[in-house]
Amino acid sequence: MSDSAPASVSPPRVPIEAGFFTVPEDRAEPPRLLGSRCNSCNEYFFPRRVVCARCLGESLSDCELGPRGILYTYTWVHVPLFGSLRSDAEGYGVGQIDLPEGPRVQAVLSGGPGDFRIGMEMELDLETLRVNKRGEEVAIFRFRPLAAAGERSGS
Numbered sequence: 819m820s821d822s823a824p825a826s827v828s829p830p831r832v833p834i835e836a837g838f839f840t841v842p843e844d845r846a847e848p849p850r851l852l853g854s855r856c857n858s859c860n861e862y863f864f865p866r867r868v869v870c871a872r873c874l875g876e877s878l879s880d881c882e883l884g885p886r887g888i889l890y891t892y893t894w895v896h897v898p899l900f901g902s903l904r905s906d907a908e909g910y911g912v913g914q915i916d917l918p919e920g921p922r923v924q925a926v927l928s929g930g931p932g933d934f935r936i937g938m939e940m941e942l943d944l945e946t947l948r949v950n951k952r953g954e955e956v957a958i959f960r961f962r963p964l965a966a967a968g969e970r971s972g973s
């Protein structure tokens with residue numbers, strides 16, 4: 819709990835799989851999802867696509883999405899999150915988040931079973947799943963309720 823030693827350099831973080839989200843060096847900065855925007859019809863997609871699912875155009879640009887969205891629906895999974903460092907004894911939330919750009923993204927949620935309400939604002943966050951053999955933190959993206967942001971850093 820009380821780290822008396824000054825915060826040393828954090829180990830580097832890497833995404834669990836490249837090409838889906840950013841991992842900012844500044845840990846106070848929220849990550850972004852890596853999506854595509856169609857140059858013909860302006861539709862946004864996550865994950866990235868090479869052909870537009872709306873107009874079948876083949877000219878798409880990479881773009882960053884989020885970090886905030888609205889919780890469309892969610893459920894609670896009553897088993898531990900696979901591969902997680904944490905002892906998710908009570909399980910974890912999974913939800914669908916509507917991004918302002920348009921895509922509906924399915925993601926793991928941060929928080930307890932009573933922390934979610936349909937329609938609430940969520941923010942993208944990273945969580946270290948494990949440390950790999952090179953000493954790098956392997957990160958996944960999650961969405962957490964925006965209102966809980968202050969509580970987390972408070973105590």
Ligand SMILES: [Zn+2]
Nearest residue numbers: 856859870873
């Ligand atoms: Zn299109």
